[in-house]
Amino acid sequence: MIIGGTIATRSSKKARKTYLRTVQNIQLTGSIPKMSRIDNPFIGFSKEDARRLHHPHDDVLVVTIQAGDYNMHRVLVDNGNSADILYYPAFQQMGIDRERLVPTNALLVGFGGTRAFPFGVVTLAVTVGDYQQQITKNVAFLVVDCSSAYNAIIGRPTLNSWKTVTSTYHLMVKFLTDYGVGELRGDQAMNIEEQQAAIEPVERLEDVPLDESQPERTTKIGTLADPTVRQTLTTFLKENRDVYAWSHDDMLGISPSIMVHRLNVSPSFPPVCQKNRVFALERDRVVAEEVRKLLEVGFIREVYYPDWLANVVMVKKSNGK
Structure with a gap:
């Protein structure tokens, strides 16, 4: 109440x-x-x-x-x-x-x-x-x-x-x-x-380091499995740690010859430019930092045609970020 x-x-x-x-x-x-x-x-x-x-x-x-x-x-x-x-x-x-x-x-x-x-x-x-x-x-x-x-x-x-x-x-x-x-x-x-x-996980997870020289690179596995199975799984993950993307630089992208994503919109509708939204100072800093990361690795680029613009949507994660 x-x-x-x-x-x-x-x-x-x-x-x-x-x-x-x-x-x-x-x-x-x-x-x-x-x-x-x-x-x-x-x-x-x-x-x-x-x-x-x-x-x-x-x-x-x-x-x-x-x-x-x-x-x-x-x-x-x-x-x-x-x-x-x-x-x-x-x-x-x-x-x-x-x-x-x-x-x-x-x-x-x-x-x-x-x-x-x-x-x-x-x-x-x-x-x-x-x-x-x-x-x-x-x-x-x-x-x-x-x-x-x-x-x-x-x-x-x-x-x-x-x-x-x-x-x-x-x-x-x-x-x-x-x-x-x-x-x-x-x-x-x-x-x-x-x-x-709000349901709790069915089992506790433990951190497993995949690279001894870089201890921050870890993954999580369940604790309910048999110790032999867990050891086998840990060894397999360490041997294939190169498939993990630890940063944006490790994400090489997908060739357009394999897959292309397009917005399924009718060509008869004109593009819409949203009104600029003002964020709180804390959220504004987060947006600027994420945009900087994406620009540095070439995931996005700056454009100068304001025919279609959409505001950033902020979603708080479970860890509070």
């Missing part, structure tokens, strides 16, 4: 008292209609809604939304979250100008009391549902730079503004539109992939 965010702006003592009086007044004087209007569609869930899922499960509700011009995957729908959150790596990949961030003094408090201060607030047009049962509304995301398995979190502010009804059993969100009840289904495969990524 994450507490805080944009609703923290009314967290003063006076504001809380005013809010409490408003809630009590509604509870005391609000009338409940005896019969529901026929023109109001009913939101409910059926056995058919759960037919596509694997049961039993305790998966979280992870969906895909359209945020701006992007289809954003791995978005967590969380009723226990008091803020809508966009994580900074996703913010960068979307190529959003940091000038669009509106400063905020909102404070987020997560499980265990850990605190996070957002970079700011960015407002994006979010579309959910299928045509015509879909809605598009602006969502104010708090941009946070911290580790997460998700790209964004949809919390109570947006769920309430959409007038949604969620079901974790059915892994589905339903909401009212001008053309009936819209729905947004969760992706159970995303939960399965996440669980598989």
